[in-house]
Amino acid sequence: MLETVKYLLGSAGPSGFGSKSTAEQVTDYCPDLRSITAIITGATSGIGAETARVLAKRGARLVLPARSLKAAEDSKARILSEFPESDIIVMPLDLSSFFSVRKFVADFRSLNLPLHLLINNAGKFTHEHAISEDGIEMTFATNYLGHFLLTKLLVTKMVETAKSTGVQGRIVNVSSSIHSWFSGDPISYLSSITRSRSHYDATRAYALSKLANVLHTKELAQRLQEMEANVTVNCVHPGIVRTRLTRERDGLITDLVFFLASKLLKTIPQAAATTCYVATHPRLLKVTGKYFADCNEAPASKLASNSSEAARIWSASETMISKDPYLINN
Numbered sequence: 001m002l003e004t005v006k007y008l009l010g011s012a013g014p015s016g017f018g019s020k021s022t023a024e025q026v027t028d029y030c031p032d033l034r035s036i037t038a039i040i041t042g043a044t045s046g047i048g049a050e051t052a053r054v055l056a057k058r059g060a061r062l063v064l065p066a067r068s069l070k071a072a073e074d075s076k077a078r079i080l081s082e083f084p085e086s087d088i089i090v091m092p093l094d095l096s097s098f099f100s101v102r103k104f105v106a107d108f109r110s111l112n113l114p115l116h117l118l119i120n121n122a123g124k125f126t127h128e129h130a131i132s133e134d135g136i137e138m139t140f141a142t143n144y145l146g147h148f149l150l151t152k153l154l155v156t157k158m159v160e161t162a163k164s165t166g167v168q169g170r171i172v173n174v175s176s177s178i179h180s181w182f183s184g185d186p187i188s189y190l191s192s193i194t195r196s197r198s199h200y201d202a203t204r205a206y207a208l209s210k211l212a213n214v215l216h217t218k219e220l221a222q223r224l225q226e227m228e229a230n231v232t233v234n235c236v237h238p239g240i241v242r243t244r245l246t247r248e249r250d251g252l253i254t255d256l257v258f259f260l261a262s263k264l265l266k267t268i269p270q271a272a273a274t275t276c277y278v279a280t281h282p283r284l285l286k287v288t289g290k291y292f293a294d295c296n297e298a299p300a301s302k303l304a305s306n307s308s309e310a311a312r313i314w315s316a317s318e319t320m321i322s323k324d325p326y327l328i329n330n
Helices: 002-009 046-057 069-082 098-110 138-165 177-181 186-195 202-227 244-249 252-260 273-280 307-322
Strands: 037-040 061-066 088-092 117-120 169-174 231-237 291-293
Touching: 037 046, 046 061, 046 069, 046 117, 046 273, 061 069, 069 088, 088 098, 098 138, 117 138, 117 273, 138 169, 138 202, 138 231, 138 307, 169 202, 169 273, 177 202, 186 202, 186 307, 202 231, 202 307, 231 273, 273 291
Parallel strands: 037 061, 037 117, 061 088, 117 169, 169 231, 231 291
Antiparallel strands: none
């Protein structure tokens, strides 16, 4: 009850920020980002678009990958209309496709740019059962596995950039508190819904993908520490906010639910705050493998905190992506 009251009031936590803080507020005192290159997935609308706008305001060079180049160009145009000096590159990327992810990474490498910041923000809620071109359930493929492969292929560049510039690299995985809704065996359930639509539950599939985001963060943080890499990885719960994630179910029922829950909803600038805080704030130098909500460290679910499960998901993910014939050596 006390935590709910604090949330509704926007009470500041140990970081000095809370649920009502905005992305601009949490970056007011961040270092000048003009030397920073950031890749942000899902930046064509909602939380990702606001994250991109605020980082551009602070001077960062942005790479905006998107399945729809028109949507990405529109997002770029909106940012440039507000900040004309922004350096923004639009590139094609379909996170549900291993081939597209590998092609994007190859094209990005050809630009010979540094990479300081990777924000894995894009998300999809697939109401109807679907399978990706690589034979994986679509929600898991898009929300988690595409980002897993993207990060795997870019992490060497991030380690190299951090070493050559002395600027710590940061990876931010956007998860959700819904990750705590999943119980059971993640890999068995993924296998079940990949094989048969009869076992598919859209909410549980979404929760699984968000659980995998947290487990990925935990395992990757450990691996980066073992490498002594100057790169951190953390994950965030942005909060409850109405974005295009609900676009397939716009209508009276959805409108009613969001109206009744309106006191718990965040604005887009508030929802982007935790991502921007974790991506930029000096206080989080060397902080890694953590879960954040409302711009403060928070506990993840018991399953999401299980190191053995994190290693197991990682191993299974390696197996899934290794079946792709269009392998780019990393």
